[in-house]
Amino acid sequence: MSEPTPRPRLSIEERAARREQLLHGDRDRFQNLVRSLQAGRELSLSDARRQRFAWHPIARSLAVIAAIVLVEYLAVIVVHNAFRDARVETWQGADNSVQSGQRLAGCPTVNVLHDEVFPTWLRYGGRTYRWTERYRPVLGAVPGETGFTETGYSLGSLRLLVEDRTPDGRARRFVLIHQSPAVAAKVFEEEPDCS
Secondary structure, rough: OOOOOOOOOOOOHHHHHHHHHHHHOOHHHHHHHHHHHOOOOOOOOHHHHHHHOOOOOOOOHHHHHHHHHHHHHHHHHHHHHHHHHHOEEEOOOOEEEEEEEEOOOOHHHOOOOOOOOOOEEEEEOOOEEEEEEEEEEEEOOOOOOOOEEEEEEEOEEEEEEEOOOOOOOOOOOEEEEEEEEOEEEEEEEEEOOOO
């Protein structure tokens, strides 16, 4: 196997002429430099347009995995919400009379609501209360200081609070659900149309 013949080196004069052509040629300096780096070969723009978009070998696999994870995540959310909507929870306390949930049959004003933490309805003292967007400060719910008292009913980290100053014989207009360690509790208003 024969060795390739080495290219002859340019003389000092030839290199100076090339440099002069780059600096003062009929094209601008950048175009001359690009042409020099291309070794005199022009690149056709039509060739660049004909090139198709090529995926990286793992890009398709990553896209499929991301789509699968997204579909599974959405399925878990749908199943969790369906399970939560069908469930009625009984609160722990003196008796089993306090219940809550997300959906209540025959109560359309409650069934349009949704909350990730709190129930949308609560049954306490023979009355039904519905979720609102309002909060009331409770700051630990110390009787006599905040105007609210703990009822002794709880569901996980949720506690049921009532007003201290409700006149005898008058129905409570609202109750509060407090989640520790928050300084405010969620207001639940009485819903007379639901029983």
